Amino acid sequence: MTTLETRKLCKSFGSLAVTQDVTLTFASGKRYAIIGPNGAGKTTFFNLLAGNLRADSGHILLDGRDISSLDVTSRAHIGIARSFQRNNLFPELSVLDNIAMACALQQGIAPSFWKPMKSYTGLRNDALAVARQVGLEDDAQIAVRQLSYGSQRQLEVALALACKPKVLLLDEPTSGMSPQETARMDHLIKNLPRDITTIVIEHDMDIVLEFADEIVVLDYGRVLEQGTPAQIKASSIVRQRYLGEEGQAVGSRAP
Amino acid sequence: MSLTRNQIRLLIGAVIAVLSLVVQPRMSAFAQELFAEAAILAIFALSLDILARSGLVSFGHAGFLGLGAYAFGGLTVLQNWPAGAAVFVAIAIGIVVGLIVGIFAVRTSGAFFIMVTLAMAEMFYSWVFRSPIFNGADGMGGVPRLDIKSLTGLDLNNPVSFATFCIVMCILAWIVVEFIAITPFGRTLDAIRQNPNRISALGGRVFSYRLAAFALSGAIGAFAGVMKVQHTNFLSPDLASWIISGDVLIIAVIGGMGTFVGGIIGAGLLVYLKEILSSNFGHWYLFLGGIFIFVALVLPRGIVGTFLDWTDGRRASKSAPAATESET
Ligand SMILES: Nc1ncnc2c1ncn2[C@@H]1O[C@H](COP(=O)(O)OP(=O)(O)OP(=O)(O)O)[C@@H](O)[C@H]1O
Ligand SMILES: [Mg+2]
Numbered sequence: 227m228t229t230l231e232t233r234k235l236c237k238s239f240g241s242l243a244v245t246q247d248v249t250l251t252f253a254s255g256k257r258y259a260i261i262g263p264n265g266a267g268k269t270t271f272f273n274l275l276a277g278n279l280r281a282d283s284g285h286i287l288l289d290g291r292d293i294s295s296l297d298v299t300s301r302a303h304i305g306i307a308r309s310f311q312r313n314n315l316f317p318e319l320s321v322l323d324n325i326a327m328a329c330a331l332q333q334g335i336a337p338s339f340w341k342p343m344k345s346y347t348g349l350r351n352d353a354l355a356v357a358r359q360v361g362l363e364d365d366a367q368i369a370v371r372q373l374s375y376g377s378q379r380q381l382e383v384a385l386a387l388a389c390k391p392k393v394l395l396l397d398e399p400t401s402g403m404s405p406q407e408t409a410r411m412d413h414l415i416k417n418l419p420r421d422i423t424t425i426v427i428e429h430d431m432d433i434v435l436e437f438a439d440e441i442v443v444l445d446y447g448r449v450l451e452q453g454t455p456a457q458i459k460a461s462s463i464v465r466q467r468y469l470g471e472e473g474q475a476v477g478s479r480a481p
Numbered sequence: 482m483s484l485t486r487n488q489i490r491l492l493i494g495a496v497i498a499v500l501s502l503v504v505q506p507r508m509s510a511f512a513q514e515l516f517a518e519a520a521i522l523a524i525f526a527l528s529l530d531i532l533a534r535s536g537l538v539s540f541g542h543a544g545f546l547g548l549g550a551y552a553f554g555g556l557t558v559l560q561n562w563p564a565g566a567a568v569f570v571a572i573a574i575g576i577v578v579g580l581i582v583g584i585f586a587v588r589t590s591g592a593f594f595i596m597v598t599l600a601m602a603e604m605f606y607s608w609v610f611r612s613p614i615f616n617g618a619d620g621m622g623g624v625p626r627l628d629i630k631s632l633t634g635l636d637l638n639n640p641v642s643f644a645t646f647c648i649v650m651c652i653l654a655w656i657v658v659e660f661i662a663i664t665p666f667g668r669t670l671d672a673i674r675q676n677p678n679r680i681s682a683l684g685g686r687v688f689s690y691r692l693a694a695f696a697l698s699g700a701i702g703a704f705a706g707v708m709k710v711q712h713t714n715f716l717s718p719d720l721a722s723w724i725i726s727g728d729v730l731i732i733a734v735i736g737g738m739g740t741f742v743g744g745i746i747g748a749g750l751l752v753y754l755k756e757i758l759s760s761n762f763g764h765w766y767l768f769l770g771g772i773f774i775f776v777a778l779v780l781p782r783g784i785v786g787t788f789l790d791w792t793d794g795r796r797a798s799k800s801a802p803a804a805t806e807s808e809t
Contacts, residue, residue, distance in 0.1 A: 276682065302684030314682075316675045327672045330665050331683045337690075339666035346665070389683060 579699025
């Protein structure tokens with residue numbers, strides 16, 4: 227069953243067409259990877275899906291409903307959560323408070339002003355559970371600005387997970403991570419609940435090939451190819467344009 | 482030092498509260514007037530600071546002060562309302578006007594928000610300045626104080642009783658903002674200040690939270706106006722002038738934006754310095770400006786903010802592991 231669908235999605239920045247006629251379907255509970263060289267329009271595609279940017283034309287459907295005109299907050303409400311390529315956290319809050327904030331918003335607790343936040347013990351437990359899920363339980367009390375870059379990347383994913391999303395968008399979750407941290411993140415995303423439709427932008431082909439049920443290759447804002455990992459590896463056009471001889475992504479880089 | 486940042490802040494506030502209540506009755510009637518003035522100004526600074534929690538800095542806050550004062554003064558003097566009812570209506574007007582103005586103002590932030598709030602306050606100022614109802618630029622006297630004698634035994638027409646009343650109201654306002662700050666709503670405001678875009682992405686309607694903060698700020702600001710006009714017994718357009726907006730902003734910044742107790746200290750400092758400078762120098766505002774620029778340069782996060790940062794630093798150096806986590 228299709229959860230998320232885009233129809234002829236287009237977005238340009240001035241004369242630069244960054245998303246061109248992107249028509250894709252994402253089945254519920256399946257895992258997708260989006261790959262493509264730097265500047266291919268991967269992040270822009272996420273921005274369009276999550277509502278951070280409005281498409282110039284085309285449509286986005288969630289469970290068959292056209293959500294193109296909804297803003298980012300409304301899309302979060304209906305179950306689209308994302309992590310950001312560049313850390314986008316609450317720098318003065320602790321790890322746990324960051325996650326608790328996300329949980330409070332997700333559970334509709336955030337507007338209440340008659341009880342201290344501390345008295346919502348369920349919230350704290352939920353936040354701790356998410357911290358544990360991403361491997362941050364030992365850093366729970368540390369303020370974000372004192373956190374290592376890799377741990378900040380984990381927290382970035384944690385905030386998206388705390389939204390209990392239907393569709394989870396992860397933008398280069400392993401970028402800038404050490405090999406150990408990358409392995410841990412790899413483990414984390416492979417263990418994500420199967421009922422979440424997950425779309426990951428990732429340069430690390432080892433992770434992509436193992437994780438994804440289906441891979442979409444973007445190039446200059448267009449869908450160059452899509453298919454199973456085996457099909458993508460076998461695709462001559464992808465080999466030619468994007469993959470090196472050993473199957474390593476060309477143009478992968480630190481952030 | 483094992484107290485947290487928040488505990489230190491609360492402790493400072495509690496000490497100031499107790500000291501004020503104990504010291505004020507033992508001082509001269511003149512000093513008691515200054516206490517009342519400072520406490521009222523502190524309430525006003527708190528109203529600015531709760532809004533600043535959400536990342537919005539207003540430069541038209543005197544609009545709310547004037548609004549509360551004119552609502553209270555108008556109702557009591559012109560309509561002969563009982564003062565008690567007029568207090569509540571004035572606060573309600575602060576909320577309603579906060580919501581209406583906020584719908585426009587809160588869509589903006591930074592310099593645009595400063596401009597919009599300034600413009601709104603100036604509109605109010607020029608209206609009361611011309612309005613024959615309130616006797617225009619000349620203002621209007623005879624504004625009564627609340628009659629709480631039967632309730633509390635305090636006759637607010639005594640300087641000592643009125644000053645005590647102002648201090649108690651200030652403590653109440655402080656408790657209200659401190660409490661709201663630790664509720665989910667207050668925590669969300671603080672997170673919005675740090676990163677509004679992420680709040681949106683997490684499903685928080687930044688506009689609504691800021692609008693609510695603006696209305697709350699309007700309520701407390703109007704209450705400060707109610708207190709102010711009871712103190713002076715006189716309505717004047719100057720209550721809504723941009724100079725007052727500037728004063729309260731300076732107070733909050735000097736004390737430490739977002740620390741609440743900083744605004745209280747800033748208010749005390751402003752009233753005190755104004756008094757000693759104006760009785761000794763002709764160009765006392767110049768001196769005051771100089772002092773504040775100096776403080777701002779030496780203590781970039783304000784008196785309380787910088788102090789709290791310093792205690793943070795001490796704590797971090799004592800528990801080194803937490804601090805060394807950061808190096809990558
Ligand atoms: N807000 C913007 N305004 C103007 N140009 C933009 C904007 N956002 C992205 N671009 C441009 O659009 C193109 C695609 O950017 P995008 O971030 O989507 O690429 P990407 O595939 O995510 O690349 P990377 O792998 O480097 O993250 C780039 O050329 C970028 O400079
Ligand atoms: Mg990108």
